[in-house]
Amino acid sequence: MPLRHQNQESRRRAKPCHNGQDHPDIEYYRDSKHGSIYFIEGHGWDWNKQLKDANYISSTCQSSHMYYKGQYSHNMVRKAIMGEGNVLFYDNIFKGVKPSDYINNSKELMSRREAWIEVCEQCHSTRFSRDYLDSMDKASDSIFQYVSDSYATIKSLYDDGVLYPMPKNRPKAPVPVAKKYPDLLGGFYGEFWAKDGKPSKIEKDFLYMWENDAFLVRKGLAHMNPNGFPDISWSNLLKKYVDIQSEANTLRRLAVLEKKAKVRPSRAQKKSK
Numbered sequence: 001m002p003l004r005h006q007n008q009e010s011r012r013r014a015k016p017c018h019n020g021q022d023h024p025d026i027e028y029y030r031d032s033k034h035g036s037i038y039f040i041e042g043h044g045w046d047w048n049k050q051l052k053d054a055n056y057i058s059s060t061c062q063s064s065h066m067y068y069k070g071q072y073s074h075n076m077v078r079k080a081i082m083g084e085g086n087v088l089f090y091d092n093i094f095k096g097v098k099p100s101d102y103i104n105n106s107k108e109l110m111s112r113r114e115a116w117i118e119v120c121e122q123c124h125s126t127r128f129s130r131d132y133l134d135s136m137d138k139a140s141d142s143i144f145q146y147v148s149d150s151y152a153t154i155k156s157l158y159d160d161g162v163l164y165p166m167p168k169n170r171p172k173a174p175v176p177v178a179k180k181y182p183d184l185l186g187g188f189y190g191e192f193w194a195k196d197g198k199p200s201k202i203e204k205d206f207l208y209m210w211e212n213d214a215f216l217v218r219k220g221l222a223h224m225n226p227n228g229f230p231d232i233s234w235s236n237l238l239k240k241y242v243d244i245q246s247e248a249n250t251l252r253r254l255a256v257l258e259k260k261a262k263v264r265p266s267r268a269q270k271k272s273k
């Protein structure tokens, strides 16, 4: 596609896929300052210009994501940092690495961050751009704390044999899900497959916490959407955090009662390692 058309055509193409609850890119952009300006004034901008000559007053999907070190192209992943929720907010739990350290300790990711700052600098000061994006990482660290706390809660239920049903007493998720417990607690498979108590309610909440809410905090911040960030993502994550704590308490209290009354199926009480 010639670059002249890239500007026009990619405007139509971004919207049908980049929307919805799990990746509300267009909604977050639309309700940001950048998007508000585009939706109010954009109809008067000249869309036949090549991106390099466009010089619009606010950023668009294309001017942000297609830009890399002075040039525009279709390669939109060269600046990608997030790795969705799975790297920052799930894999890193097992490594005990918080998002800001994960990013700051990676040469590759830091060079991607610099490439993003180059985008912002077209309109904002370097300090403003850098501070804003750093604050996004700091918010991610706070979120990571809730996510890793929740995982520790669920893992301790598993270790003590009070998760119900325990994984060995329920069906295995179909291939390609192959990971072993406890790494699989609250795994991604639960968004696509469920059977006979698997995943359990507490794991389901944890899954939507890391895969959806945590990720959306970052996405809201990355799109400068003041509402998307606290209201849609952070508070939803807190609701799940509260539910997870509460469900863990219920499971533990039930286990004590069942043990006392000797009513719990013995196989569910055994420690499973």
Ligand code: HEC
Residues within 6 Å of the ligand: 033, 034, 037, 056, 057, 058, 059, 116, 117, 119, 120, 121, 122, 123, 124, 129, 132, 133, 224, 226
């Ligand atoms: C093409 C120009 C342009 C680019 C590129 C751009 N911005 Fe903006 N930005 C604007 C304009 C215009 C405003 C609105 C300013 C106002 O309301 O006074 C704005 C507003 C903002 C705001 C304030 C939002 C609010 O609710 O007050 C933040 C934060 C922001 N931009 C961050 C960034 C970051 C971070 C980048 C790079 C990833 C970036 N911008 C790239 C033009 C741009």
